[in-house]
Amino acid sequence: MQMSEMIGFIGLGNLGLPVASNLLNAGYALRVYNRTASKAEPLVAEGAQQVNRPTDAVTTGGIVVTLLWDDAALESIVSSPGFLGQLGPDGIHISMSTVMPETAKKLAAMHAQHGSAYVEAPIFGRPEAAVAKKLWIPYAGSQQAKKRVQPLLKAMGGQGIFDFGEEVGAATLVKLLGNFLLTSASYSLREALTISEKNGVNPKAVVNMLTQTLFPAPIYQSIGNMIAEKKEVNQSEIPLKDVGLLKKTAQQVESPTPISSLLHDLLRTDLE
Amino acid sequence: MQMSEMIGFIGLGNLGLPVASNLLNAGYALRVYNRTASKAEPLVAEGAQQVNRPTDAVTTGGIVVTLLWDDAALESIVSSPGFLGQLGPDGIHISMSTVMPETAKKLAAMHAQHGSAYVEAPIFGRPEAAVAKKLWIPYAGSQQAKKRVQPLLKAMGGQGIFDFGEEVGAATLVKLLGNFLLTSASYSLREALTISEKNGVNPKAVVNMLTQTLFPAPIYQSIGNMIAEKKEVNQSEIPLKDVGLLKKTAQQVESPTPISSLLHDLLRTDLE
Numbered sequence: 001m002q003m004s005e006m007i008g009f010i011g012l013g014n015l016g017l018p019v020a021s022n023l024l025n026a027g028y029a030l031r032v033y034n035r036t037a038s039k040a041e042p043l044v045a046e047g048a049q050q051v052n053r054p055t056d057a058v059t060t061g062g063i064v065v066t067l068l069w070d071d072a073a074l075e076s077i078v079s080s081p082g083f084l085g086q087l088g089p090d091g092i093h094i095s096m097s098t099v100m101p102e103t104a105k106k107l108a109a110m111h112a113q114h115g116s117a118y119v120e121a122p123i124f125g126r127p128e129a130a131v132a133k134k135l136w137i138p139y140a141g142s143q144q145a146k147k148r149v150q151p152l153l154k155a156m157g158g159q160g161i162f163d164f165g166e167e168v169g170a171a172t173l174v175k176l177l178g179n180f181l182l183t184s185a186s187y188s189l190r191e192a193l194t195i196s197e198k199n200g201v202n203p204k205a206v207v208n209m210l211t212q213t214l215f216p217a218p219i220y221q222s223i224g225n226m227i228a229e230k231k232e233v234n235q236s237e238i239p240l241k242d243v244g245l246l247k248k249t250a251q252q253v254e255s256p257t258p259i260s261s262l263l264h265d266l267l268r269t270d271l272e
Numbered sequence: 273m274q275m276s277e278m279i280g281f282i283g284l285g286n287l288g289l290p291v292a293s294n295l296l297n298a299g300y301a302l303r304v305y306n307r308t309a310s311k312a313e314p315l316v317a318e319g320a321q322q323v324n325r326p327t328d329a330v331t332t333g334g335i336v337v338t339l340l341w342d343d344a345a346l347e348s349i350v351s352s353p354g355f356l357g358q359l360g361p362d363g364i365h366i367s368m369s370t371v372m373p374e375t376a377k378k379l380a381a382m383h384a385q386h387g388s389a390y391v392e393a394p395i396f397g398r399p400e401a402a403v404a405k406k407l408w409i410p411y412a413g414s415q416q417a418k419k420r421v422q423p424l425l426k427a428m429g430g431q432g433i434f435d436f437g438e439e440v441g442a443a444t445l446v447k448l449l450g451n452f453l454l455t456s457a458s459y460s461l462r463e464a465l466t467i468s469e470k471n472g473v474n475p476k477a478v479v480n481m482l483t484q485t486l487f488p489a490p491i492y493q494s495i496g497n498m499i500a501e502k503k504e505v506n507q508s509e510i511p512l513k514d515v516g517l518l519k520k521t522a523q524q525v526e527s528p529t530p531i532s533s534l535l536h537d538l539l540r541t542d543l544e
Contacts, residue, residue: 101471124486136485162481170473177464177478181457184531185487188456191531192449195518198525199373201442205447208350210432213396213408214450215457217489246467253470258461259456261536 003027007152008057008064009048010077011097012039015123016067018130019096019156024048026155032058067096067123070241071103075180078107089115091186092145094152098122098176098238100245102252103168108141108168117145120168121153123177133157140164176249177243183263185215186223186239193227204228240267247271276301277425279331280336281320282349283369284311287341287395290402291368291428296320298427305329330358335424336365339395342513345370350379361387364417366424370448370510371395371527372517373441374524380440382411388415392426392440393433395446405429412436448521451514455535457487458495458511465499476500512539 005028009020012034014142020043024030030048032040033056040050051057054077058064064087068074074097077083086094092131093111095104095118108118119141129135137158139146153161164170193203207224211217243264250257278302281292284306292315296302302320304312305328312322323329326349329337336359340346346369349355365383367376367390380390391413399405409430411418415438425433436442465475479496479527484491498504515536522529 024302069333136481138481160485162475162477162485164477167472169471170477173468173471174408174478174481177468178482181460181464181475181482182369182486184456184460185453188453188460191528192453195525195527195529196445196449197521198527199441199445199521200439201436201445205434205436206446209408209410209446210453213434214454214491215489217487217492218488220489249471250467253467255467256463256468257467258534258538259460259531262530266530 006059006062007030007060008033008059010054010057010064011067011069011073012043013067013069014127015125015130017042018127020065020134021046022050022130022133023152023155026151028155030158031059033057042069054080055086058083058091060086060088061090061095062087063149065094065096065152068092070097071099071245073097074099075103075107078110081138084110084116086097087111087114087116088141091116092149093118094149095120096123098179098242098245099172101176101249103170104172105169115146117142118168119145119149119224120171121149122172123158124175124178125157128201130157131259134159136160136162138164138174139161140166140168140171142166158165173249174247176242179239180246180260181261182219183239183243183267185219187263187266188221190227193224204227235270238269240264240271243267274306278303278331278334279336280331281339282306282326282336283339283341283345284315284331285339285341287397287402288315290399291339291395291407292320292337293318294405294429295424296429300424300427303329303331311345313480326352327358330355330363332358332360332361333362334364335365335421337424338365339368339497342369343517345369345372347375347379350382356382356386356388358381359386359388363388364391364421365389365423366393368393368395370451370514373444373448374381374523375445377441381382389414389506390440390441391417391421394419394444395430396450397429402429405433408432408433408434410436410446412438412440412443414438445482445521446510448518450512451511452518452532452535454491455511455515455539456531457489457491459535459538461492461495462499465496474487474500507542509543512536512543516541 111118121139125135134182237266282305383390393411397407407429
């Protein structure tokens, strides 16, 4: 690994910041861009070079990482003047945002036209997990590009990297499926523990048993404890967005969505 | 432990048989009753004594176990002539069926009137888990009765026994909540893997990643593999019954049931 390789990093949100910081700590040089420029400050203090236009973060033949809020933000970066031309032949775009598989496929085709590679590598993990280097990353794209990208994903904090083949769209779909299942588990547990409480049965005791037996999975533990301890369950807009994307993806192939549709409605109501 | 203690065992279904067999193997003497008498044959071959009426399985001051299909079956056993009188003071009824918490409470009160104890101890685990002695058992009832009952639950195959206090109803509710969460996880995974398949992404790869990362829980593993390998998912009537009981229990305390109501409808449709 060329430790001083210059990497472009676009999108310094809650997750982008710690992931970019992990790259700096692993010895990579970074050129960073964020729409709200002030967000880059902690990284600049750690030695990153801040640029004013997305395209300036791109090195011809190099690697650029994007980690953005949604399809529109990602498409606008890729379409920004000179982005694909600058990335040029042999450049690689590691796209880590959670978007529609069809968006990923469309962007992959646009990159191919310019001779560059689009590797999708969406991230499972909250910002704390990025700091702790405990991210799970499914990825897909050309074999050659994936090989070049893999050490970076590890340096970003990927404790587990899962190969979903060469066809872009698969890893993005897995991300949507995973977020749907997390939302389903979380809402089901909320429903269960509310029933428990209203029946005078201590939710803590219920969570304690279930997470030791049927559900030894982090989501049941964390949501269970939050509810049992009456902490506010974090009302992020991510589940609403991602369950919506999954529903849309499923409906395009006429796959039934009874549970994702219900969750989408519940999420919408909860955010109102 | 008095190894030759005579235990009554009523209900020799798919789960009752291996659980009763575990008791015999642990050195207990059994008097067994089942509505369809022929089901008792394997236990009789192992040394159990078969009786023709539920009450004949009951020893005054002793322990009788019931493991029946539903509330009606359980109530009819308890109401059968002489049952409570025969159990008498100091007798204990270990009730392992999955029923409504209100049924458990009502029966507990009837036992108290006769000076006997009702311990609810519903079982989490399939027949294979009973054979492997890997059952999870939540239980509730008087402290004294639970103390006497605990070695029996272990001998039945309980690898983990969870105390839900003295008030009957709590352990029965936990069983309903657990079965609801299992059903929710299973139907959500089915929905996810169908979407995956219709998008040309191999469900096996999806299950492989998810069960190694976000969902290292047996239900995701077993349902995931069944679906990924296109085996018929076992259409038992148990989830329909139990989600129905949970929904009814929740509605009695006006607790919302968006997910359990949907699952109840889906289960009904699947069994039609």
